[in-house]
Amino acid sequence: MTTRPQRRRGAALTAATLSAALVLTACGGADDSGDNAGGKTEKTRTVDAGNGAVKIPAAPQRVVTIGNTDLPFIDMGGKPVGVTGVAESELSLLPEGQRATFEKATNLGEEVDLEKIAGLKPDLILVQIPDAEFKKIEKQLGAIAPTVFWGLDTEWKELADAIAEAGNVKDTLGRQKADFEGRVAKMKQTYSDVIKNTKFVNLDRYASSDPGTFVIGDIGCVEIAQDDVGLNFPKAAAGADPLAYANLPFEKLAELSKYDVITYPADAKGQPTEVFAPVVKTNTWKALPNVKSDHALGVFCPGNNSYGAVLRYLESLDTALATLPAKK
Incomplete structure (x- = not known):
């Protein structure tokens, strides 16, 4: 029920090279031995990522997030010192505390400025952007601080695990995963008959x-409803483009009467989102038997790339399913 899959823009480059002095400043002069200027051994650990095995601080204190790592890291309680550009439409969906954390960090913008990153003196950089874009800046980022990268094909649960491990926020992730598993198990039990006997279709715009x-x-939050909860939604054939890539004229709404329940994107108050509102204003929509029988459900999706956001989606989905009239 997102307006797009939660895989945002890549990170363009505004500073192609860094001076040696700037790199040394950013790295604090530490060498590969792990000994700092005071002669103390810095504790490190190694994580495996899309760019191989990376040695990172055991407890990083100054984390920069780039691309799709911004919001998941914050969702797990992380407090980055630098973040990349996030659209207001996404920020407006964040809980107040998370938005405050994002706004407190230095905003690196859509085009990542390497000198600005270096000036933040990070001890860890987390990145999820397109592979080709990362290759352009991989060496420069690595010269500033240990850099952990994941490609866009990394599944959201895998990414959450990896960010929690690298960013040292595993405690929060553990609680979120337990809440997620508990919520899903309860929904499967509560709506077992609905799961078995109901044909859903999810609309978006x-x-x-x-x-x-x-x-x-068939992309975004609906994948959680389908794959985790088990609700029966149509999806593309293996190897084909997602159904969500094909624009359909409003006249095609009449064909949705073959489904038992329609779900569509709603805001936090349960009203159709501004983008989807033109659909519900059509006479074709209003004439649908599923709409007339209160089998059209608005569901709020604040994001689908971190457990906290997904839990808010599941709460909304649970509330919507509870309104379905009992079958006679």
């Missing part, structure tokens, strides 16, 4: 959609 069109959404 993007800010970039052509006027008069919608999509059958």
